[in-house]
Amino acid sequence: MRVPVKLLGFGFWLFFLNCARCQECLREDIKHENTEPVEKASYAHGEIVKVNCITGYTGLYRLNCEKGEWKKSIERPCAKRRCSHPGDTPNGDFKLIKGTEYLFGTTVVYNCKKGYEMASRINYRTCRAQGWDNAVPVCEVVKCPAIRTDWEVTASGNTEEGRYGDAIHFECVSSDKMIDGNSDIRCEETGKWSDAVPKCKVPHGSSNTAANQKLCPDLSVENGFIYSHSFNKEKIFYSCNTGYKPFTGNWWDSVTCSKGSWSDEPRCIRKEDCGALPSVHHGKLIHRDRETAEVECDPGFISTEPFIKCTSGRWETPVCKEVRCGIPPNVENAVITSEPKEFYLPGSTVTYICRSSYLMNEKSTVFCQSGTWENTPTCQGQREITCQSNGEWSSPFPKCEGKHTEAVTCELKSTTFGVKKIKPEEKNIFRAGESVELTCSEKYWFLGTKETSRSFTCKDNGEWDYEPVCAEITCETPHDQHVYYPSYSFSGDKKRGAKKSYRCESGYREMAEEATCTRDGWTPKPLCAVSEKCGPPPGVNDADTLEITKKEYNTGERVEYSCFNKYTLDLRPPFSRYLTCEQGEWRGNIRCLKPCTVTVEEMERRGLELAYANRQKMFAPHDDHITFMCQRGKVSGGVPLRQQCNDGVITLPECVRQ
Structure with a gap:
């Protein structure tokens, strides 16, 4: 009785094992187009898998494995990625x-x-x-070669560098001679002039050219008008109505009468577009489409209109208005303690301090707003001064006359701001010729210098030889250090110890994560160093780059590879689909995994055939499966009929006769 019980238990175990397997979902059953293979070959009941689109496609599938079948919870079919407008080119x-x-x-x-x-x-x-x-x-x-004439012929027009559509008009220096040939030639699309440079000749039968000059018929211009003429004798000028232009491309043109006929027919053609973008003072234009361009102004300037349009064949005039401020205002009896700048953008501030014996109102800082300085301070002095019994004035600026001239003094009232040490100590009044040694605090230096200690001398007029004022150490915006948009990255606090995150221009690399303001300016020095460039990306077996390669690449640029001939990119670390340029060297690893193929001869020799019911093919990419079946009258020899491809290697099962 024990043996049947064991057999029954073993049977139940096989049943549950097979039932568990029948609830697995297979990778090969995911049939969505233009998707990348999922990571695993099979998934258990309840697992969720995300199916991504192949390169160049966008979309997403999220599948749930439910009792051996895939159920879609999110379905956005893979469609080709869309690019923006490729960009128009002028002309x-x-x-x-x-x-x-x-x-x-x-x-x-x-x-x-x-x-x-x-x-x-x-x-x-x-x-x-x-x-x-x-x-x-x-x-x-298209350009035509320079025009050269002899001394008898004069040429008017762009003779040095003619462009397509340009016209050159020839006349004889002597009124007794006439042009032998065409008096007007044009630069054609081939880069050649429409005719040779003419000569001058004496008319046959008469020395008076005008007498033999035949009159030309009257002219009219469709979609245009004639605005000057020479009574149909020599030359007329014409222009075109709005929306049209002369066929030569200029805004005006002319035709010349010679031997009773006009050199050409005046024609006005419809304008197709506005041509090249105009230049912008303190800015540039960026094409958006044939009829619109965006105005991008330099730092410190703002556009009156963000876009300009092509109207009636002409671009609107772009304007970049200056919003930065000029030189800070001059405040009487005050000095500026801020570091001077090349220019001041909106939001910039300048700090003032009054001279000795003057008091400042509540405002000590002016700020730049919309191109003007706001909040200007004032410094007010004492209204009365007295010549005291000791021969000194109550205020140091006036001089005592007569016997008190030797009592001129200078006062150290303004040195309390930012001063760390005074030598000699506890002395604020100094006679003419006396000196004082001052030292600024840690984050200060003397106004207009980069010195932190120096000597000051009182002059005969009661003024110091140099203003003894300590100003906070600040760093200038690094416009010349290849920092990307320095006016924005380095806005705000630029005092000693300030730190700024920054990025370098293309072709340069950051020498530190942050720039630090020190007495010597921003450190490290330099902030941006030249990046070594990489040459064209290297070749990879069974793969090629997705984009057309360049001759040079900057640090940080990368190229993407794709395998061909049914090979599969290995995306397991350390491999990826990209190589990156780093300081002159290409970094990264690209590997393409071989597909597996099966020949008819191999299958016949082993008694196999493909299980077409499962839509299998005679090849499989890496990590995919091929399912076989035995030929009629044969059974499997023990090796499973479903085999996985591993980098070009697949184990073939074998079927034997029953």
Whole structure:
């Protein structure tokens, strides 16, 4: 009776084991398109897995394993990432290679307009996972060679560097001669002039050119008007209505009468756009689209309008208005204790202190607001002074006449601010010629210097040879140290001991996490050091970069790799999908794991065939599975029919006859 009981228990154990396995959810059953493989090959009942989209796609799936089946709790199908507008180029346009939207993998090709040529080496941009690669190409106007004439011919126009559409007009120096050839030529889109430089010749049968000059017919300009002429004898000038321009591209043009016919037909064509962006004093413009540009002003300036528009073929005029303040106001009988600056941005402050024998009102600091100084202080002195019996004045500034001239003195009232030591001690009044040695406190130095100890001498006029005032040690904004946006990073407190987080410009690296204000300025010195550049990223077996590579990379820039030929990126540490430029060297590890393949010959030799019911293929990426089945009349020889690929290696089962 014991044996059957044991067999029954073993049977129950097998049943529960198989039941537990039947509740597992398999990675191979996740069939969502454009997704990366999940981490594990199988998941237990109740586990939740996040399925990410492959590079270049955006979306998300969150799946719950419920009794062997995947249930979706979040479903955002993977769709190609979308890029912003690729950017317009002045005097050119672009077109999509295929499709109508800016999606991952889409390429736009730029072409220059008539009369312009591509100055950039690369004329296309591709939408990548991180946005558009390459820079917006640049179209430059076609130029024609300089014009050279002999002494008999004069030329008017841009003769040194003609551009597409420019016209040159020729005339003879002598009124007895006439132009032999075209009197007007134009710079064409090929970079050549429309005709050769003419010569001057004597007219046949007469020495008077004007007498033989034939009249040209009257002219009219469609969508334009003639605004000057020479009675149809020599030359007329014309311009175009709003929204149109001469076909040469200038805002005006002219045609010349020669031998009874005009040199060309005046034509006005519709304006396609406003052309290149205008320059901005104290700022720059950034293209947003064909009709709008953003105004970006320099620090200390603000735009009256954040955007300008293309209206009637012309850009609106951008203005960057100065909001920084000029030189601080002069306060009578006071000196400035703040460190002088090159310019003062809104919010900047300047502190004053009154001279000896003067008192300050409640205001001691002025501040910059909207380009003007606010809160100006005043210093008031004593209204009466008395010549005392000892020959000294009650206030040091006036001089005593006659026998009291030797009693001129200087007073140390202003030295209490920031002073640590006075030598000789406990003395505030000094006669002319006497000196005093002062030492400023730890965070102060003498106004206008970087000295903390020095001697001061009383002069004959009752003034010190140098103002004995200690001012707080401050550090100037490091405009010349390649700090990114220093006026913002180093705003506020810049006194000794102040610390500022900062970032360096592209191509430079931070020498410390924070900059510290010291007597010698901001430390460390320098704040930003030149970053060593990396060359093109190295090649990796069975992989390539996703973006077009550059010749040079700065520290911190990185490139992303992708495997090909069914290989799989190894994302387990220390491997990743990126290499990073660090001080002239590429850091990181890229490895592509081999897929597994199975041939028909191998399967036939082992009595196998693919389990097509499970939609398996004859290859599997790393960590994926291939499920086999035995041919009719054969059974498994012991090795499981479902095998996992491990970096190109897969164990093939074998089926034997029953």
